[in-house]
Amino acid sequence: MDPSKVIVDDFVLTGLRVPGSTKNSFKLGTNTAFAAQFPGLNDMGISITRADLDVGGIFPIHTHRVSELLIVVEGTIVAGFIDTNNNTASYTTLHKGDVMIFPPTLLYFVVNARYTPVVAYACLASENPVLQLVHFALFRNNLPSELVEKITLLDQALL
Structure with missing residues (x-):
C-alpha cells in the first residue's frame, strides 16, 4: 500500500456486523476481513472472519496453514480437531463467550449444537489465511474416480 x-x-471495516447468508448446503455464512477486503491488514499478520451457522449448520472439516482463535458470540457449537499424529479426535461444546484455539494445519470442524443460530468470530494469524476444505480437495478435483477410490479407500458406490 502506498x-x-x-x-x-x-x-x-463495517462488514462484519452483517450476517453471512446461510442459504447453502452447509447452512453456513461467512464475512471475511482479509487483506483484500480490509487493506489496513496488509503485512499485519492477522485477519478475522464472522461465521453464521443456522440451525443444523456446519463448518466442515478443514485446515488452515495458520493458527485460529474461535470466539462464540451467540449460540452453542461443538468444535473439535483431529490430531494427525495419532488420528485422535478431540472435541468439546462451546457456549457464548467461550474461546478455542486451533493450531496450524490440524483438521478441524464446527457444528451448530442447538436449535438457535450461532454467531462466532475466527481470528487468524495471517492477513491472507488459506482455507482448505477436505472434502473439496478430495472430491472436487480433476482426478479420475478410480484414482480417488484408491487414495481414499472408498468404494465407487460411496462417491
Whole structure:
C-alpha cells in the first residue's frame, strides 16, 4: 500500500456486523476481513472472519496453514480437531463467550449444537489465511474416480 494514499477507511471495516447468508448446503455464512477486503491488514499478520451457522449448520472439516482463535458470540457449537499424529479426535461444546484455539494445519470442524443460530468470530494469524476444505480437495478435483477410490479407500458406490 502506498503510504501517500492511505486513508482512515483502509483501517475500518463495517462488514462484519452483517450476517453471512446461510442459504447453502452447509447452512453456513461467512464475512471475511482479509487483506483484500480490509487493506489496513496488509503485512499485519492477522485477519478475522464472522461465521453464521443456522440451525443444523456446519463448518466442515478443514485446515488452515495458520493458527485460529474461535470466539462464540451467540449460540452453542461443538468444535473439535483431529490430531494427525495419532488420528485422535478431540472435541468439546462451546457456549457464548467461550474461546478455542486451533493450531496450524490440524483438521478441524464446527457444528451448530442447538436449535438457535450461532454467531462466532475466527481470528487468524495471517492477513491472507488459506482455507482448505477436505472434502473439496478430495472430491472436487480433476482426478479420475478410480484414482480417488484408491487414495481414499472408498468404494465407487460411496462417491
